[in-house]
Amino acid sequence: MSIKAFELCLAVERDLLMGDKARINIECIECCGKNLYIGTNDCFIFHFLLEEKSLANGKQTFSVQRQPHKYLGLKKPVNELKAASALNRLIVLCDNTIMLVNMLSLDLIPSGSKIKGVVTFTVNENPVSGDPFCVEICVISIKKRTIQIYMVYEDKVQIVKELSTPEQPSAVSLDGYFLCLAFTTQYIILNYNTGTSQDLFPYDSEEKKPIVKRVGREEFLLAGPGGLGMFATAAGVSQRAPVHWSENVIGAAVCYPYVLALDDGFVTIHSMLDQQLKQTLSFRDGHILQDFEGKVILATTKEVYMLVPLPLERQIQDLLASQRVEEAIVLAEGARRTIPKDKFQVLHRRILQQSGFILFGQLQFLEAKEYFRKGHLDVRELISLYPLLLPSTSTFTRCHPPLHAFADLNHLTQGDHNKIIKCKQFLISYLNEVRTTDVANGCKEDVDTALLKLYAETGHESLLDLVASENSCVLVDCVPWLEKYHKYFALGLLYHYNRQDDTAIQIWIKIVNRDLQDNTRADLFEYIVDFLSFCSNQELVWKYADWVLQQNEKIGVHIFTRRPVNEDKGVKLNPDVVIKYLHKYPQAIVFYLEHLVLDRNIQKEAFHTHLAVLYLERFLDLYSQKKHSSDELSYVRGKLRTFLQQSSLYRVHFILGKIKDTQLDLECAILYGKLEEHDKAMNILVHQLKDFKAAEDYCIWNSKDRDFSYRQKLFHMLLSTYMDPLLTSSELSVAAVDLLNSHAEVFDATWVLRLVPDNWSMQLLCPFLIEAMRKSMHSTRMSQVALALAHSENLIYKHEKLKCQAEKVMLSEKKGCQLCHNTFNNPEFVWYSNGVPVHTHCAMKRNKNLTDMKHLRDASNHT
């Protein structure tokens, strides 16, 4: 594969030089600015002015204008020509002699300006001395193994250095102090300033003509073994891999980033960047190939051609057109130094983007993505390849000139369905990756809308995440698309995201009602309920409450019961309003009241009474039905009973009025209990229901949180009921014995014993008696302990008192009472244990004032 990097243009035709004189040949060429010089083998120097013209088709042509020529009169060939434009001189090598001629008139500069005995010479293009009015040249002398450095001035030459070399040099190039020399058997680098040298590599100059060509600062290109073009630096190392020429290369030139080589049939062009062969031009009878300040000149012995480099962008586009992405990028990046920074950046990015599209076209998505990223691609360029993805509101137009040749995805894939799917998958992952990054800046709508469309179309699971979270999807554009792919649930979410909750709910309701088909969520009804329960817009809640409750009261009521606890005052639903509304929904209202009373623990009589009534009615209703399930009935009754027992806020009389004439004796008893009418309650429990366990429980829960004596009272009442002399029965006696034996600790034993009939055996009451004995023993011992403790405390105080009395007290008229601050006028006084004497009357007054007995005890150990 090749690329066109150079174009061959004829510059000087045969007719302009020697015409048909067969034996006259071009020997050497020099080009400096517009001046083209040609030296011939018959000692002529021709001078032309070179005019460059661009044709309309972008091609270059050259026209030459012949100037006066010069015959040097030596009958020898002109071997070499070199222009020194700053001096207005042309350095000429002819007949082993270097001479200077005027650049324009070609007149010889007389005396003192000649160097004799020269085989070949080279000009230092990077001299260390910066003198602009002289040129440094290096000469290979005909003297064996000798090299000389000269300074060439306008009208004189001056030798600077002469060096002898270990072998005969045959070619030389110069940069700074560094000479790169071809010897008979090898190439070396020689520093003419220090004399140090460095071997490069062996080369047989006698077998094949060596080439030594400076390519840049301290770097040379050398003909190597096996037709290699070797790169070597002044330090003696290679920084680039060699280029591979043919075995018989006769000349080489450099035109960054290319090296050109001439052999007997071709000009080959390699890139220095990747060492690859880029172009081959067939060229017969090539004789000279040389570069002059960016111009490359190729000549036969009769004609002169220019090798014109194609503009870089054109070369890059050619490479891209043949899909040689990497080479194109290498070429572009190689030009970084030669193009202004901002221009380079534009070019570079564009090439990366184009490369990305080429790889994209080959479905090499990973690589493509990397180039898109490096090239800062406007992601819409990519989206626009996919028909209909960009929103209709998008202002995007593809960049011009286009980055690729694809009309759209169908064109790119030739309609291959599998490929289209792959491309879509790629775009999904790409957009998903970039949507939250800088790449999407300024085109978030386009990116998100495209992504939504792709998700919808491919049934991608992330669709819901996209519409439910922060996004920039364009609603009007997405609606028809989501409808088309039956993504109604997602559509609802998108409406919700766009603050159109009403529309969202309407769509969802249609799905539940099966007017629309979308199975995204099996639990959509629950979802709607949940949605409404979190919906802060009361109007919406009321608007859809009926629909919701008609679907399912139990779940539907969640829209009232599952509202956020810390809802704003303004949006909080008033329970009274809700209760009033829920009258139509017998189940729902119970759930709602339970929520208020049991969950939220609202202490409001109306709610409690209402709930009790509803429980009761529910029970009675069930009970009246012919075919009721006993399970349900007992469940409902259990709820009623528990509530009646636990709540103490409902209106007892009101409920009692409703319950009296029913079968609900137990509940009736509970209500009596609430009214503290325990005898009535116990009567029901013991005599009507004969449910002794219930009676016992009654005593326990009615005395819960009450003091012991209340509990004892209830138990005593129960025992009395059992032992009512008017209603004795063996059953009741057994109940009484059981009660005593199982709750011995609550009873007052003496009271019980008085009640117990004489004919009851000890055996019968044994557990009770044991417990009663134990209890009384326990209390005896406890009081003994208390007594002993009090006694010992008393002894401690006595001890302290004696201690105090043992000390003497001095009392004089001068001493004052600490309480009234008057002096003592009689010997009676009170002495506090802390050593303070006070008047007896003062002490008495104080004691009176101290209401707290404890204080009195602490402070007054009076004598």
Added chain:
Amino acid sequence: MKKPDVKLVILGDVNVGKTSLLHRYTERRFKDTVSTVGGAFFLKQWGPYNISIWDTAGREQFHGLGSMYCRGAAAVVLTYDVTNWQSFAELEDRFLALTDTASADCIFAIVGNKADLTDECASVPHPEAERDACPCPSPVSTTKSHKQVVKEDAVALYKRILKYKMLEEKQCQAAEAMCFETSAKSGYNVDLLFETLFDMVVPGILRKRAEGLSQTVDLMECKGTGPKSSCCY
């Protein structure tokens, strides 16, 4: 063009698999090669460093280029083919002398390639290499080739190299650690080889940088300081 911080050179006789080794490491697969002409060059980013790896040509014709390629090298990989004694002998006879131009603290590795032909363990494709495995697996020859060079030979050579370089064995890497048997075909030990060497050359880079630092005159820094600038009047 990024400037390499350090150079690594692969030497060895023609056909031992130098190009294949580099190729396996850089492109993670084994593919057909043509005999290298002149030399080839690869730049590897290793952490913050750029390491240039030179693949040289084993052909006699290009032998003369070796010294230049080795000039200043921080590491040299001497490669032979485990099924070919001659390729091993050539290392000492022909290639060792090329390394005279290498950096004084150059690290040497001796690598016996094509181990897949002789050792069962080396012919198992690396997990990573599997995806590149050819669709029609070449029938694994149960009759392995004869191994002409064993690791002990390589270790002995390594010790001779140290002698040749007049280095103390104790101060250098253990011989066993610097002799590898690899297979470019299966990927066996290839990453290990390159990455061991990369890690070993890093200290050298740092040393070079530290020296370089003290030798470079920073023009921005000495602006207007001291009597040095007096010459500009």
